Amino acid sequence: MLTEREKKCFESHEATLLDYGTIKVLDFKRPDSSYYQIRFLFEEDYCRLHISGDLGSLTAANCTNMTYEKFAEDYAGNPGYFREKVECHNRPFFVFDENMAKASLKEYLDESGVLAEVLRDGRMDWETDDDKLNDFFEDVFSDFTDAQGIGSTGYEALERYFSDPWEFASSLGKQETNILELYLYAFQMAKAQIDQRKNPFEKDGNRRSKASKGQRSQLPSGGSRTGP
Known part of the structure; x- marks a missing residue:
């Protein structure tokens, strides 16, 4: 979920839409800065989307609905569905x-009944529980990275106690970066500006209608009103 701080980064952005038929280019940026600028380029004859700008780049495709209008309907509120259609990207979806990861693993060891075995295995008289757990964690997290999490050496250490550690270890410490949510939020904001320009009285229409009804209800019996 996006933070309010992330959303505010688009407050001063202005949207422009260039329509070349099967090619549509939606730009969303500040007039005086490239900060958080983003471009959505739709190849509608190939149902392909290219995203570029200050927030990285991405290419996604689908057989029918990767177009300007259908993107708003089918993807804007569904980052999980959109992720399935991504072909390449240079910003990670997860870190x-x-x-x-260490806190989650300790909890999992305890819940699965393995923690006691880890603390007891090969223990010296002078070693404490913290000593044994730290030794085990050194093996498990020796090749941990923020891009892939636990590495091959870590899985070998876990296999001493679990037949298939991949079932739980692959998600330890995993966090979404929210980059897809950021792209989709920017698209929604930009398209809303374009739609408002196409229908400038859409938001004011209801207010004017209500005001007009209120004024008519205050007219004296038999009265009339001229003008708009």
Whole structure:
């Protein structure tokens, strides 16, 4: 979920739409800065989308609905569905936090009944529980990275106690970067500006209608009103 701080980054952005038929280019940026600028280029005859700008780049495709109008309907509120259609990207969708991974692993060891075995295995008289757990974590997290999480050496350490550690270890410390949500939010904001320009009285229409009704209801019996 996006933070309010992330959303505010688009407050001063202005949207422009260039329509070349099967090619549509939606730009969303500040008039005086490239900060958080983003471009959505739709190849509608190939149902392909290219995103570029200050927030990285991405290419996505689908057989029928990767177009300007259908993107708003089918993808804007569904980042999980959109992720399935991504072909390439240069910003990670997930990162791995080592401290979070260690806390989650300790909890999993305890819940699965393995923690006691880890603390007891090969223990010396002078070693404490913290000593044993830290030794085990050194093996498990020796090749941990924020891009992939636990590495091959870590899985080998876990296999001493679990037959298939991949079932739980692959998600330890995993966090979404929200980059897809950021793209989709920017698209929604930009398209809303374009739609408002196409229908400038859409938002004011209801207010004017209500005001007009209120004024008519205050007219004396038999009275009339001229003008708009």
